Amino acid sequence: MLTGLLLAAGSAGRGLIDLDLTSLPLVGEMLAEHPTIAWPLLMLAIGCGVVIGYITVFSLLAVYAERKISAFMQSRLGPMEVGPYGLLQTAADGLKLLAKEDIIPRDADKLLYIIGPIFVFTGVWLSFVVLPYGPDLIVADLNVGLLFLAAVASIEVVGVLMAGWASNNKWALFGTMRMITQLVSYEIPIGLSFVAVVAISGSLSMQEITLDQQGWFWNWYLFRNPFLFVGFFLYFIASLAETKRAPFDLPEAESELVAGFHTEYTGMRFSLFFLAEYAAMYVVSATAAVLFLGGWCTGFAFIDSWMMESAGFQRVLANVVGLTSITIKAWFLVAVMMWLRWTLPRIRLDQVMYVCLKVLLPFSFGVLVFSTLWELVTDGTLFGDWWPLFQFLISIGGFGLLMMNFMAKERPYDIEADFRPLRHSEVHAAPDAGARG
């Protein structure tokens, strides 16, 4: 909520909250003298500050949540020492990271080594520009918002390449190569999921995509048609890979590559990578929320209509409601990411490529083609106003049937069945060892 208020303050430039900045001593003078330069600069400064603050606070909370989630899944207590229930643990860790010595390896390419993490962080940071948080809470409602998002996400690749190559460390190089292979490949299924959504919404603007999903929650694109329902899962899996979360965390697979491309990094630079990772988690989750889960729309028709119609102070309240709505959705997806991470083993590089090129890619194409076809055929009005509800029921019903199928079959490994003793002849095909000589 604190971050929400900060963000609300950040969008003061849109005339929502009437702050008289011109009355401030130094800033006021500058604003009066050079209004065309100073105003954008001021807005930029405020925006940067707000986004950085948001990323930091989100990361602190997300790290704490991740630790607690993992702990509870593993029958542990998790951090308990610093603060009540260990709440300040991540803050303490952050302070420790900042206070740590900044080491640059002697044989590293210093320039690239230094700007690598900045690139990575910038890529993620820019993504926040187009994320809508409420009817008016958006830094820039670009008409190519989704394209912008896909574009800035690939800046990360450059940053990682710089960092990994400049570290002059073999493990870092391994991690970099894995990371780049993975990021570049997984942009395709992600892009296709975007296109599938754009084909239906008819717009690349994040705000317009959100507005298209107003009303009851069966209006969300997730339930728009059964193919987009699958598309959501495809996007979610691909976004796991995009943010290098388990089971796709092999760029920094700690049991294989020590720490991957940021092996050599310490202190502040490491924490930039760290923040970028958690911020990226938030970005992809919020994007998923916007594309499939109605963004800042609440899923209740009357609230949504109130949010759009309100004015004045109620408008501010509406923005806060929208912010809460999207935050809850994004947090839920982040929690699922954590849940997956603490359950699954890591997959191998060739399997990562297999999943991308042979599973996600054909499926994404299928989703794109068939969901468009579905839209064309049904024309959105097959059963009048109740059509969205029917589609919702179709999606949920299909999902339910699949789940029932999963639950109905016997468990994958029945320990009793695997324990039938072997016959002697089955076992004793003792080969000739000595024949090797």
Add this chain to the structure above:
Amino acid sequence: MGYFGDIYDVSKSILTGMGVTLKYFVNPKTITTVQYKRPERRGEGELHEVPHLPDMHKGIHYLETEECIMCWQCANICPVDCIVIEGTRDGEVEGAYQGNRANLTRFTIDYSLCIYCNLCCEACPETSTCIHMGKEFDFTSYDQGSLVKNLLTDEKFTKEDLRFTTNAQSKIEELAEEKKRKAAEAQAARKAAAAAKKAAAAKKAASTPDTPAKKD
């Protein structure tokens, strides 16, 4: 199995696994770890109040000083030679700790070496059984030197203690010298007595030289 079968199986097993973790996540009763109460957070009297420490627990040693006979059995059997005993059984030393007919100036265990194998307690002879393993286990420190424990005072071994033991060492050596001297004197006296006896016997024998011959 095929392409779709593979995807189906993998997703199914993933959901099964997620079911297990979710079961643990939602059930707080499954948490098995407990918060360790660090020494500085414990009260004065709670030093040993750590839950579920079995009776058998092998912690840091304690010594029944008045029982110790300074037999060096524990130091002898120790596989890592971490026990040092200094003292004397020859007599009083000022400031020394009174054992069972022994004056102990030093009985330390270096816990940077000790492997808690309990062999010292096993080796302690039945007449004394003075060294035991206690239940305290929290013996952390920031430098290796302060891991040496003085069993005589049950505290960490300090530099002051070292000064005392070095001072006492000369006294112990003196006592040993004295004992040696006394022993030598006693030996000499015994030798003299024996010589005198022998001489007397020889005299006696000389006086009766034919006695053995009589037997033949």
Add this chain to the structure above:
Amino acid sequence: MGLTASEIVERVRAALPDDIIVATEDDVAEADETKKKAPETIDPFVLAKPESLRKVCEWLCYEPDLRFDLLHCISNIDYPDRNVIQVIYHLDSIRHKHTFTVKVDLDRADPKVESMVPLWPAADWHERESFDLMGVIHTGHPNLKRILCADDWVGHPLRKDYEFPEEYHGIPCGPYVTEYANIPPEHEVWLKEFEAEDAAKRGGPSS
């Protein structure tokens, strides 16, 4: 279960009479009257001639009734007083489930024996260890270099006359010599004295 060790000894003696020196406890006494310290063991074994060890092992490995397909371990013992380094091959048969021991006595000054790697690849690391710690040279080994100690370590630590170096590349590494070793030599005597005193005190002068 397969054959017992004594049965195997009989077979080896029958098949390869010229290649083995002694086989059992009695043989030790018979064959080597001068070397009284030759070990007797609980399990029978075969003491092969160093030059024909390969032949004995090959026979043991390929003989259909024996089929010792698993080289379990290669041990070695230093006997400085006999001027012998003994290398012991513990063999095992997975198919027939029996075990056997082959020993070979080598000259302590020049311990050389043929490598068993062509027969059992498992011998690779065991022979490297044997070379590293005891200095036995297994001729024909593909990669005979130190395995546990550092490559530039001097000496073979498991020999009885090995002297521990004071330092290795400036790192002090001798045995941990401190005050902790200063147990007075007469401590056993003191304990006995005390126990006698104690018994006298408790039991009174009459006992």
Add this chain to the structure above:
Amino acid sequence: MIEAGADIRTEEFLLNMGPQHPATHGVLRLVVRTDGELVLDCECHIGYLHRCFEKCAEGNPYTSVIPYTDRMDYLAAMCNNQSFSLAVEKLAKIEVTDRARWMRMATVELQRIASHLMAVGTYGLDVGAITAFLHCFRERERILDLFEEMSGQRLNYSYIVPGGVLYDWPDDMPKKIENFCDQMEVRIREYNDLLSGNGIFIKRTADIGVLPADVAIAWGCTGPVLRGSGIKRDLRKDRPYEFYDQVEFDVPVGRGLHGTLGDCWDRYWVRVQEMSESIKIIRQSISKYSTSTGKYLTTPANKQLRPPKGEAVYHTTENPRGELGYYVVSDGEPIPYRVKARAPSFCNVAVLPEISRGTMVADLVAILGSLDIVLGEIDR
């Protein structure tokens, strides 16, 4: 642009994995020659944890060697104690009572479960599943609690000594062990849901690091590594020591359930199954223990053993990691003349270069994990 016909010049890569690396289970150093992610060759360098066990044993009385054996395979210290004690008992002709033998069997099998839990858990960790690791640790902790009540220690017990065990069990110990066994059976099913049956886990381990049976035998692999290749060899069955001939249990072997016989998954699965078999043995031992009589220790712990001169004994037992052998030579003194330990991991890890060629770096980690090595006993 690459011209037609011109090769892309690639370089081979020499990668030092370890001695400080999370996947090498200690201080093993692997020099890996890679072509991209492909492992062309790898070479093991050991000895970073060499503590001269054999030299130390030559300078300590038989009873004082027991703590050293703890530190060889520190994850299965009981089994090491037992193996050395059996060798010394055979050497010095010490009798052990039935009761002590049943106690030993129960503790050793508990230790086997603890060790396999560690193996299974860290294997999960190697392929990236962290939760399974901590779940395994939770159960292992319960075993360690039991051991602490028996011996007072949690890792290096020195509990089994020549002549029996060092301390008697508390009265409620059989009950506690029974309780643990009941729980453990449920837990194993849970591990299977979480890890063994996981599709990703199977994809990572099946068909990887295939160790054919003849290669396994030739390289002297034993224990679950050999059994994973489909060979039914278990010293507890083939050459019974203690009372293993009086209990009923199966020897699980790999059967290539998800791929080729002898792959990583088979070795892993053998360990999971062995845990269930150990539970069977524990239950039987506990029931026999309750009816048996006798002292728990026949020779006092502080008595110096002096086996007859010139005796040499090679005694092998089935350790969780394979066949552990102690060759003990006596010259009539209270300290052994020579102790040689045949460490199972030492032989098992030697096969690693053989089976890791042509795999990927991530597979190398998986193969290493499936061999379940403990550097303490490789380096001794």
